[in-house]
Amino acid sequence: MCRPTLVACLALAVSGALFAAGYPEKEIRLIVPFAAGGGTDAVARIVADLAAKDLGQPIVIMNKTGGAGAVGMTEGARSRPDGYTVTMITRELCSLYQVDLSLVQPKDFLPVCLVNEDPAxxxxxxxxxxxxxxxxxxxxxxxxxxxxxxxxxxxxxxxxxxxxxxxxxxxxxxxxxxxxxxxxxxxxxxxxxxxxxxxxxxxxxxxxxxxxxxCSDGPYAGLPGVPTMRELGYNVTASTWRGLAVPPRTPREIAEKLESAFKKAVDSPEFQKFMADRTLGVRFIPAAEYMDFMLRDAEALAPIMKIVKAQQGK
Amino acid sequence: MHDFLAHFGAALAGTLSPAILPGLALGVAGGIAIGALPGLTATMGVAVLLPLTFGMPASVGMAVLIGVYVGAIYGGSISAILLKTPGTPAAAATVFDGHALAQQGLAAKALSISTVASFIGGLLSAAVLVTVSPILARMALAISAPERLMLALFGLTVIASISGNSLVKGLIAGIFGLLVSTAGLDYVTSHPRFTYDQLELFNGPPIIPVLVGLFALSEAFAQMEKGAALNATDAYRAFKRQYLSWTEFKGLLPVILKSGLIGTLIGAIPGAGADIAAFVTYGEAKRSSPDREMFGKGALSGIAAPEAGNNGVTGGAMIPLLTLGVPGDAVTAILLGALIIQGLQPGPLLFSEKPEFVHGVFAALVVGNFLMLAFGLLGIKLFCRVVELKKSHVIPMIVMLSVVGSFAMNNSVFDVWVCLVFGVIGYLMQKAEIPSSPIILAIILGPMAEISLRQSLLMYEGSYAFLWTRPIVLAFAAVIALSLWSTWKINRQQRRAAKEAAWEG
Amino acid sequence: MTSRMKKINIAVVAVCLALAGYVTTAAAAFRHAAGDNEPGPAFAPRLLAAALVLFAAVLAGQTLFAKTAADRPDPPGAGRFLPPMTGMAVLFAYILVLEQLGFIVASALLAAAFLLACGVRKWYVLACYPVASSLAIYYIFRKLLIVFLPEGVFHF
Structure with missing residues (x-):
């Protein structure tokens, strides 16, 4: 690599690290693409409340509804990559773009972690x-x-x-x-x-x-005594999931800080009890594996979304 | 019964204690302020204050949120009466007679009517909630798409009543509003209609910016035409300090009670809220009133009915929330979320598992209404100060607040554009003497009508049989027919009177 | 009906017909997907467009068959279109710069412009009122209601 480029890279890395060292210095916004009072909103508020304690700054929820989540997620993907805008992403990120109902897909985000999965x-x-x-x-x-x-x-x-x-x-x-x-x-x-x-x-x-x-893979703890589809002989699984993400060029150090804060929140007994009390599933996937998870999910959804597209007359 | 009184008494005492009462009072006061500001709605107020209640115990948090709810639904009438702009969609029907009365110099009287009517409507709904909620909840469950269709159609017939002098122009405005309401992703097929690739339109046209633009901005533009005459003292500014008299109150009581009851019922229907109740009660009051020609010109019932109706929704919407765990309107949907986060499980078992909490909600609703009455009546003098301010100073503030109100709900600059566009449209409509309120009515009720029609057809697999095989639908159809017939009669009388006046003049 | 109102009515009729035409053509592209049971996304817009044509025709009929009365003079508080037009232009510009300048600066300018358009000339009002009110609104919304108004590039 030639000298000027090397110097530039070093400068960028150093400034990134300096920038990240003071992070967070003010409130962090968490965009929730669904309405206040709903399931996604509840999960977001709780995990944000707990993660904020670790980060030392408040995390403020911003509900931005519309298009079954497309509006909020689009805004989140296009926000400034400075770590002060986090987005709660849901399974719709993998499904809507396949039927032209959204402009964003998994690769438009830098995933932080998955926090929740609920079966149907x-x-x-x-x-x-x-x-x-x-x-x-x-x-x-x-x-x-x-x-x-x-x-x-x-x-x-x-x-x-x-x-x-x-x-x-x-x-x-x-x-x-x-x-x-x-x-x-x-x-x-x-x-x-x-x-x-x-x-x-x-x-x-x-x-x-x-x-x-x-419709879960295995027996679901929150509904004891209810058989799974598979147990009944039907190979059907259906679920939704929710996680956190930041815009793609967010500095690595900041993304890692966020991931560690949210991981602490998810692992905490408070969160586990909260979710169990409300029959909300807990599932944690770290940033390294989250993108693969989403890409595989998008593939799994492809046949279904193709049918939807056909129904739409396209 | 004894048990119930004991529980309720204890809850009442708890609500009046220093642990809860200050929070409730702040909630009511804050709610009134939020409701009065154009662009900030009850839904938004509750959503925004939701996180603040996390640190508090569930009963305190709920009391604050209930206070905001009750206050905000009432607060919208303040700006509706004084500024011709509904502070919340629920006050959209109060503008007609409320502002007309204010322009006759009777702003204080209009405000006192609104306060008292809201109080009685709210208290009535609280009484219904406390006594017969399980029964009413079951009845409300029987309401399905065909009945919602008829409710929406009845609400839409009110367009004829608010068309002023020209029925045709009112209908044109209504059709325009209905067309605007079709914008967005189609409910059934998700096909984009009139969205021009704007993500923000996917959920339909944003109601608040349209409301604020159509009323506040267009009125600001119209007032600015006055130039030097802007600050002249007219009847509006030299208002008389007259309040609601005892005789007037006695005359209004039947309308208030009926409207409060209708509001409670509408609130109990999941998915129908205060804005729908306001127009439905206004329409019903006009239909059954002996002096219906006065509606739109300052009829006292024209203020009392929608205000009693919209506050009646507060208790009504809690009925399905507390008995079935299903929200009755947009605000209670947020309250549901708040309860879930607080660790309560609103559902059929809530009452038996946590009776103290439920009684606490009842008590908060009752006390909250009394606080609203107190703050409202005491505040009339303060609110009327706005009337005395120079218009040249008030208009820039209204414009700023309109912008903020449009932006705040969804943190969206697009919404501010919508506000401006509809401000211009509203101004042009004023020049063309086309009434703009049918647009708001159509935007609120249009989606409910179209969606319910298509849901009904899907449920009946393409057949229109739901129109003649369901008793509630038939009852609604009869009321709609009556309402249209009486409107047509009034219209004919008015045209005859105008012709006779032209002959003699 | 005054002749001015007649002209306005005809303009309204023209706009309605144009709108109805546009809606009908646009609706033709709405794909009907859910089968035969329900009428599809194009049904309501088409029905409404037809109703619009009907009512526009009624309005046209009313206008053409009404006796023309003399134009009434403008009442003392109307007819000066410059202030509201200025207001609209100012708002247009405001929304364009809102996110760059941030709420506080942009709204202060907005308020000042509107005060001027409403005839206020006292310099101390023009200086203090806009600044005070936009600061107050910004902080009340930020701190009390936790609503983030645009910060602009100055990062207030």
Missing amino acids: VVLVPKNSPLKSLKDIVEGARARPGSLKFASSAQPNIYLLAMMTELGLSFNQIPYGGAGESIPALLGGHCDFTMVNPGEAIAQIRAGELIPLAV
Whole structure:
């Protein structure tokens, strides 16, 4: 490498290190691409609260909603790479761009760590004639497109996972979030739904909603006694995850500081208890493996997203 | 019963204690301020103060947030009456008669009506919450897409009532508003409609910048035309210190109670909030009022009804929240999140597992309404000071606050552009004598109508049978028909009167 | 109906027809995806465009068949378009520079411009009011409401 370039690189590295040495010197913004009061928002607030203690500066939540997460994540990816804007990224980062609903994809971020993963759970109302997952599958086979599914988000990756794997079709009724799809189920207007356990745990514990199957890899601790899809003989897994990321050119030292702070937060007994109490899953993946995780996830989602694209008429 | 009174009494005592009362009072006062500022909404106020409640025990935090909720929904009426700009979307229906009354020099009376009506509506909803929530929650669950469609259509018929002199122009404005409301990602198919690749439009047009631009900015522009005459003392500035009289109050009480009840019911329906309640109660009050021609010109019921209705939503929206764990409107959706973060599990078991907490919520709602009444009545003199300020000083402040209000919700400069665009549109509409309020009504209710229609068709697999096989839908249809017929009758009377006046004149 | 209002109405009719035409053409591109059960994303815009044409036609009819009355003179508080136009131009410029200059500087200038447009001439008002109010708003929103208004390149 020629002299001037070497000097320039050294200067950059030194200044980067100096910059990082004082970090953080003021509040850090955490962009949450979903509405205040929702599941992603709750996870963000708790992990931020704990990580802030380690970093010594407050972490302020900024809800930037829109486009099922696309707006907030786009802003996060394009923000200044100085470590003062962190973004909570979710599985939509891997799915939306494949159907032209987002301008950002995993490679537009520098991942910090994954903090949470929640499986989908199949729910029916308490007096439903559908007593088991088999009833749903057979009902859909007998009368394709007649069983009413209350969908909390469009496109619905959870239902699509089930549809593509098992070759079924349902009558999807669109709703704006679990806050609308769950009442639809409670009121008997739809036959079943798929949400994350934390979104319906209160109704499940009260017996208003009955979980028929959980779509995780192995038995899910938060829902003891509920069989997994695989145990029932259906090879369907569906989940969502949430993690943290910064813009791509953020100095390495700063990203590492963030990762260590968030790791401490996730490992803390406070966080573990908090998430367990609310039936939110904890899963930690460090920065080094997070990008691979996301790229593999995007690949896994590709067949489903292709179907969505076809449905959109493209 | 005895048990219940004991629990509630204890909760009441707790709320009035130094541990909770100051927080609740600050919440109510802060909420009133937030609601009064154009562009800051109740939803935003609760979302912003949410993190501050983390350090506090759950009952204190909830009390603060409930205070903000109650205060903000009332606070919107202050700027609606004084500045012709609703401070929150829930006050959009209060502008018509509220500001008309203020322009007649009766700003203090309008404010006192709004305060008292909000108080009674809120208290009524608290009473319903405390007594019959489980039953009402079950009933509210029976509301599905077809019923929401009819609710939205009924709300949309109010466009005819707020069209002023020209029904056609009001309808044109309404259609324009409905077209604007279709912008965004399609609800069912996620296909982008009129988004021009702007990510910020994916969720639909931002309501607050549209509201602020259409009302505050366009009014500022219109006022600026006055030039030197801007600061002239008119009836508005030389307002009489008249408040609501006892006789007037007795006359308004039936409307207030009915509107408060309607507001409670609308709040109990998941997904329908204070802004919808304001227009629905306004429309219903006008339909059933003996002097409906006065609506829009300063009718007292025109202020009392929407204010009782929108505060009625506060208790109503808590009904599904506390009995089923499902939010009744956008604010309670945030409260749900707050409760989850606090470690409570709002759901069907909340009442049996944590009765002291639930009673604490009841008590906070009741006491919060009393505090709102106190602050509101005491503050009327202060609020009216705004009226006395020179317009040339107030207008720049309104413009600045409009900009901030548009920006603040989503931290977005795009939203400020939207505000400016609609400010210009609103100003041009004023020049063309086209009413601008139908646009807001259409933006609020349009999505609910279109989405509910398509959800209903999907549920019934393409058939329109939901229109004639569901009793609630039929009841709504009857009310809509009645409302349209009575509006048409008024319109005919007005046109006849105008013709006769032209003959004689 | 005054002749000025008639001209305005015809302009409104023209705008409505243009808008309806635009919406109908744009809506043709909306893909219908969810099958036959529901009408698709193009249904509402097309229906609304048709209604707009209908109402515009009614307005045109009303305007053309109304007796033309004499133009009323502008009331004493109206008709001077320069201040509001200036206001709109100032706001336009403001939004353009907002993120560069930051909220405090830009809003102070905005307030000053509007004060001038509203006829305020006292120099001490023009100096103190904008600065004080934009500082106050910035800090109240920053500290109390935790809303970050644009900082601009000066990093206040």
